[in-house]
Amino acid sequence: MATATAGLSDLPDDILRRILYFAPAKEAASTAILSRRWRSLWRTSGAVNLDSRSYAHFHAREFIKKTQAFAGDMPAALAAAEGPVIRKLTLHVEQIIYETNLAINSSSMLTSLLSSPAAAAGTEELRFVIADDDDGFHSRRHGRYGNMAELHFGDLPSESLRVLHVFNCSTLIAPPPPPSPPAAVLFLPRLAELRLRRCGVRLHDLRRIVEAAPQLATLHLECYHYTPMAACGIVGNDDGSEIGEEVVPSCYRIQCPAVTTLVFEACGDWPWKEGGLDLDVPRLQYFRYKGLIHLQNRLSLKLPASSSNVIRTDLHFVHSDYGDEQVQVRFWEFIQSFNATKVMKLKLDMDFNNDHVAMAEKGELFSSNRLFYNLERLELEVPCEPATACKTCALFIANLLRCCPVLRDLHLKLITRPPRTNQTGIQARSDFDKSIDHFRNCRKRRKIVLNGEEDETYDEVSDIPGLSDHSFDCLKSYLRIVSLQFWMEEPNCFGVQLAKFFAENAMVLQEISIDDGNHKMREHVNHMLKRWVPAGSSKRKNLLTTASFRESRPRKRQRKD
Numbered sequence: 001m002a003t004a005t006a007g008l009s010d011l012p013d014d015i016l017r018r019i020l021y022f023a024p025a026k027e028a029a030s031t032a033i034l035s036r037r038w039r040s041l042w043r044t045s046g047a048v049n050l051d052s053r054s055y056a057h058f059h060a061r062e063f064i065k066k067t068q069a070f071a072g073d074m075p076a077a078l079a080a081a082e083g084p085v086i087r088k089l090t091l092h093v094e095q096i097i098y099e100t101n102l103a104i105n106s107s108s109m110l111t112s113l114l115s116s117p118a119a120a121a122g123t124e125e126l127r128f129v130i131a132d133d134d135d136g137f138h139s140r141r142h143g144r145y146g147n148m149a150e151l152h153f154g155d156l157p158s159e160s161l162r163v164l165h166v167f168n169c170s171t172l173i174a175p176p177p178p179p180s181p182p183a184a185v186l187f188l189p190r191l192a193e194l195r196l197r198r199c200g201v202r203l204h205d206l207r208r209i210v211e212a213a214p215q216l217a218t219l220h221l222e223c224y225h226y227t228p229m230a231a232c233g234i235v236g237n238d239d240g241s242e243i244g245e246e247v248v249p250s251c252y253r254i255q256c257p258a259v260t261t262l263v264f265e266a267c268g269d270w271p272w273k274e275g276g277l278d279l280d281v282p283r284l285q286y287f288r289y290k291g292l293i294h295l296q297n298r299l300s301l302k303l304p305a306s307s308s309n310v311i312r313t314d315l316h317f318v319h320s321d322y323g324d325e326q327v328q329v330r331f332w333e334f335i336q337s338f339n340a341t342k343v344m345k346l347k348l349d350m351d352f353n354n355d356h357v358a359m360a361e362k363g364e365l366f367s368s369n370r371l372f373y374n375l376e377r378l379e380l381e382v383p384c385e386p387a388t389a390c391k392t393c394a395l396f397i398a399n400l401l402r403c404c405p406v407l408r409d410l411h412l413k414l415i416t417r418p419p420r421t422n423q424t425g426i427q428a429r430s431d432f433d434k435s436i437d438h439f440r441n442c443r444k445r446r447k448i449v450l451n452g453e454e455d456e457t458y459d460e461v462s463d464i465p466g467l468s469d470h471s472f473d474c475l476k477s478y479l480r481i482v483s484l485q486f487w488m489e490e491p492n493c494f495g496v497q498l499a500k501f502f503a504e505n506a507m508v509l510q511e512i513s514i515d516d517g518n519h520k521m522r523e524h525v526n527h528m529l530k531r532w533v534p535a536g537s538s539k540r541k542n543l544l545t546t547a548s549f550r551e552s553r554p555r556k557r558q559r560k561d
Contacts, residue, residue, distance in 0.1 A: 009037065013044075020045035021088065043080060046087035050074055050113075052094050053131060067094065071109055078116045085122035089113065092129040111155050123157040124190075130168040153187075153209060162190050168198040174205035175212050187212040195220035203277070207254045219256060220263040251300070253278040260309075264299060265290040278302060285309050290316040293327050293334070293350070301337055313338045316347040339371055345379040371403035378404060381413040390494045395466040407474040411483040412498065464497045472505075479506045486516040503532040 008016065020042045055066040070093075078086065091113060110128060113119055130149050151166055153175040166172065175187040191213035201209075201224070210216060256262070259281050265288060276298040281287075284303060287310065303310065315335065327350070338344065372378075380400065384393045393414065401407070463469070482502045486495050495516060502512060 013041065016041055017045045021047050040082065044082045046081075046085065047090075048078060048081050048086050048088070048119075049090045049092075050077055051090070051092040053092060055094070063094075074109070074113055075116065078113065078118055081118060086116075086118045087122060088125040089119055089123050090127040090129070092127075092131065094131045110151065114155050114157060120157050122160045124160055125163040126156065126161060127165040128167070128169065129165070153212075156188075158187050158189075160190065161188060163193045164191060165193075165195040166197070166199055169196075170200050172196070172199055172201040172205060172209075174201075174208035177208065188216075189214065191216055193218040193220075195222070196224050197222040198224070200225050203252050203254075207252075210254055210256055214258060216256070216258055218261040219259050220261075221267055222263060222265045224264075224267045251276060251278045253280060253302075256281045258283060260285040262286070262301075263288045267291060276300060283309055286312045287338070288314040288316075291318060293317055293330050298330070303337060310338055310341045312343040312345075313341045314345040316349070318349045336371060340374045341372070342374055343377045344372070344375055347381040348383065350383075370405055372400075372407075373405060375404045375407055377409040377411075378407055379411040379413075381415065384414040384416050384494070391465060393494075394464045398467045398470055398472075401472040401474060402470070405473040406478050408478050409481045410479060411485070413485040413487075414494070415487050464494075464501055468501055468505075475502075475505045476507055478508070480508055480510045482506065482509065482511070483513045484515070500528070500532050 008019070011019075016038075050070075052067055052070050055063055055070065058066055091110060093109070114123070128151060149169045150171045150173065151169050152173045154173075156164070158175070188209075192215050194209070194213070194216060195218070197220075210219070254277070256279055259279075260283050262279070262281055262284055278300045280302040282302075282304055284301070287301070289299070317331065335346070378400065380397070382393055382396060384390060397412070479502070484495055484498055495514065499512060499514060502509060
């Protein structure tokens with residue numbers, strides 16, 4: 001820019017078009033009011049957004065008329081784009097359009113768009129979205145997909161397409177199989193990102209889609225399900241041949257040679273198959289999983305022996321219906337696939353008992369104490385509802401610390417109550433605040449113990465069985481930051497015990513942060529710090545003069561009646 005006061009309007013048209021290309025369609029169109037120069041500029045950005053949500057407030061009959069007109073006006077909308085080609089195309093329609101009593105067909109709508117010369121010539125990003133009000137995890141697991149939309153990959157602008165997002169489409173049909181021998185030109189040579197949300201596809205179609213995209217780097221499968229056609233129709237062998245329903249492969253394998261980001265979230269299982277789905281992802285760097293721990297029909301990842309490429313792993317295991325020790329065994333087997341990851345976020349919405357957690361100690365996974373030999377940051381969220389669960393939680397934390405010899409940053413979130421606030425909860429916190437003063441004024445305090453077990457001795461904070469009596473390599477030379485976060489149904493001392501444990505045993509500790517809502521655990525902990533940190537420790541000066549025990553900013557809680 002020539003001067004410091006120069007604005008966007010002083011930029012060349014090509015740069016402004018590029019800015020508008022990335023802007024949301026409505027915001028890009030609203031720039032027409034800025035100046036005469038901008039009135040037509042947004043139409044040359046190469047992005048076209050067709051959205052029927054503005055008709056959602058009409059009654060059914062009027063809504064049908066509006067949406068029929070919407071479908072008829074789509075060619076005119078494409079023609080209004082003044083650029084040479086359309087690079088980004090979005091079609092967002094309401095689900096009522098796909099009811100069987102309507103004459104509007106999803107395939108014909110999308111096909112008519114893609115048949116336009118402007119769209120077919122150079123569309124690089126395509127988003128096909130079908131609105132759906134029902135977005136609950138339970139309904140997604142049980143296959144409630146209320147539309148009849150189809151997407152034929154053979155209709156896509158295959159040579160130019162780089163990004164494809166498809167939301168809530170019941171049937172995806174793969175591109176035609178390559179000739180024999182395969183042609184030199186691939187069907188989706190530039191496709192780098194594929195996101196399927198609430199979509200249905202046969203397994204052999206999914207494999208054809210991935211195989212047709214050699215540059216596919218991001219594969220995002222969210223609430224993805226397998227159509228019943230795969231159960232009663234055709235499935236695939238590992239060699240790519242199609243077989244009848246009488247013979248089913250023990251495990252369906254898909255090669256993903258270029259995928260670096262893989263998301264497998266809240267996806268339906270495949271009960272008609274045994275063995276599950278095996279994804280070969282040799283270049284994987286980021287993996288996110290949310291769902292059940294499957295026993296027979298499960299997801300497996302084939303990674304290099306060292307798994308050196310994996311940098312971050314986010315795992316969220318929801319409640320399982322099995323409830324036996326096989327689930328626990330499968331859990332430990334699954335997470336060991338990411339032994340070289342540097343960052344791991346682990347969230348458990350499932351119950352573990354002492355037997356299941358202790359069972360892991362007897363396995364080969366923990367014999368070397370270096371299961372996650374490269375892990376530097378661990379975010380762990382586990383349930384800790386009843387008082388007796390604190391022992392299990394402590395044992396689980398101990399098992400993980402033992403496996404992370406170079407851990408530097410540890411974030412623990414213990415869930416002891418749902419994150420919601422009501423009038424009763426507000427009053428309870430007020431009563432708890434009053435108890436703080438009473439607690440601090442007591443000249444003698446009973447020993448704070450775990451699980452409500454009384455002790456005749458007097459002390460401030462007891463040790464944690466299963467944790468305090470072990471030594472861990474990461475505490476000797478690496479662990480510097482500890483964050484403790486609690487949702488407390490009833491106040492207990494487990495958080496204070498954890499703070500004491502890390503203050504005493506983490507030799508190079510620099511900071512502990514505590515977030516327990518409004519229970520003011522910090523007021524209990526800060527005055528005990530000098531007693532917990534050894535006088536000759538190098539960390540004593542840092543903790544007492546700089547960070548101390550930092551109380552995290554109170555969280556904003558949503559009220560749910």
